[in-house]
Amino acid sequence: MTSRAAALLALSLVLVAAGAASPPLYLAGLVALLLLVAVIVLDGRRAPRAAMLGVSREHDSVLSVGVANAVQLRIRGGRGTIRIREECPVAAHASVTEWRTRLPADLSYTMTPAARGELPIGRTVLRIAGPWRLGWRQSAVANDEVIPVEADVSAVRVYEALARRGQLAEIGVRMLRLRTEGTEFERVREAVPDDPLRSINWRATARTARLMATDLMPERAQPVIVCLDHGRLMGVGAGELTKLDHAINAALLLVHVALRSGDRTGMLAFADSVSTTLTPRSGAAQMRRFLDAVRPLRPSEAEADYDSAFAYFSTWQRRRSLVVVFTDVLDIDQSTALVRQCMRLQRRHLPLVVTVRDPAVDDMAQQRPREGRDAYARAVASGLLADRADTLRLLQRSGVATIDADARTLSPRLLNRYLELKRRTAL
Structure with missing residues (x-):
């Protein structure tokens, strides 16, 4: 029942109540009330059925975790007022789920899933007003679906768009001049x-009678x-997001840029043992393989075993490689095995340790305490950061390169380091 119908019903009830002292007025009010109810029912039945409308929900085939993914809801056919509700789960973090508008309708909203995996989306529920705007017809469109959620593939599209326009500086990536710094003829x-x-x-100068130069590019593959x-x-x-999701997002963009540069990319995932490996390959298909490999990864309840992981790595990958280790550190005692294994890696490979900072801990260490427990929390946070800094300094003194950044600056810093290593032909 619409607000217009509710107002007319209220007026009819007033007539019925006023007719308590006047039987003719009471009878007139009762007849008006019954007629109005019949008209409301008839108007609702005259409203278009959901089957008569064209309802489509459009979005990317794969959603990116932790970012706003655009969704378009289009409704075609029919006229009049309509109320729409999308049955989105809480995990979708939908920006809007209910609308009141007129047909035809083009609606936009976003979904920001907080975890990788699968996101079930329910039906689209429609309440369509009749031509007299007195009654509603409610029905649901069976367009429920399960949408895969993966690492932040939208960042790859943004990178490509900015790279084509020469505007990578907008996301903090410095495009260094690679000419004459490489070893392969271009x-x-x-x-x-x-x-x-x-x-x-x-030789080319003598042959052409013009001053000529040779461009060299960094070694590929x-x-x-x-x-x-x-x-x-x-x-x-x-x-x-979790630190693992931030790490996967940054790794995805690194893999894309490395493949774009002609290098071969691979992956090894581990917790208390090696869980997944991806043989290094080049080509666009490797990006799909990487996404498939990281899809089932979830944080384990076990501590990372660096000794077993890098013992496996030493036999699995013998060719000199850039080894980007995404991990986290607490203090020197906890990270002893990481430092030891990275020092061993240096004999053949080029290790780079990447850690994700927690902005909440940074904020806590900098906030001004207002009461006793605030001072205690600040002291704990400062201690955690100091232990973390000591561990990273130990890695650096051992000759291991490190990046410690929050999620906002992690990808640009990682790409800049990779491009700098390419420019210097460090591999």
């Missing part, structure tokens, strides 16, 4: 004033191995 071109002398190609720790510490929240 092309011979006409020299420009800022070319270094060592790039001048004298080098292995870049992502080592993902999904032990207990990686299940700790860092903002809206």
Whole structure:
């Protein structure tokens, strides 16, 4: 029943109540009430059925975890007022689930899933007003579905769009000049004033009678191995996602950029034992393999066993590689095995340890205490950060490169380090 029908019903009830002292008025009010009820029912039955409408829900085939994924809800056919409700679970974190509008309707909202896996979305419930806007017809469209949720693939699309426009600086990525820093031939071109002398190609200059230079590019097909720790510490929240999810998102973008640069990428995931490996390969299909490999990964309740993981790695990957270890550290005692194994890795590989900072701990260590427990919390947070810094310094003194960043700056810093290593031909 619409608000218009409710107002008319209230008026009819007033007539019935006023007719308590006047039988003719009472009878007129009762007849009006019955007629109005019949008209409301008839109007509701005249409203379009859901089957007469075209209802479509459009979104990416795979949603990205932790980001707002756009959804378009389109309703075609019919006229009049309509109320719409999407049966979205709480885990979808939908921006809007109910609307009141007129047909035809084009509606937009977002879903921000907080975990990888599968997200079940229910039906679209419609309440359509009749032509007189007195009654409603309610029905549901059976468009329920299960949508896969994976790592933040939207970041890859953003990277590609900015790369095409030469605007990667907007996300903090510095595009370093790679010319003359590599080892593989790329092309011979006409020299420009800022070319270094060592790039001048004298044979081509003599042949063309113009000053020519040789461009070298970094060596391609080098292995870049992502080592993902999904032990207990990686299940700790860092903002809206776990540290593991932040690590997977950053690793996904690194894999994309490495494949785009012609390198081969692989993966090893571990907790108390090695759980998943992905053989290093090049080509666009490797991105799909990486997504398939990380999809089942969840934080384990066990501590990470660095000794067993890197003992396996040493026999699994013998060619010199850039080894990007996504993990977390508490203090020197907890990280002794990590430091020891990274020092061993250096004999053949180039290790890079990446850790995700928790912004809540950073904020707690910097806040001004207002009462006793605030001071205690600040002291605990400061102690955690100091122990963490000591561990990272120990790694750095051992010659192991590190990145310790929050989720906002993690991917840009990681990409900048990778591109810098490519420029220096560190591998």
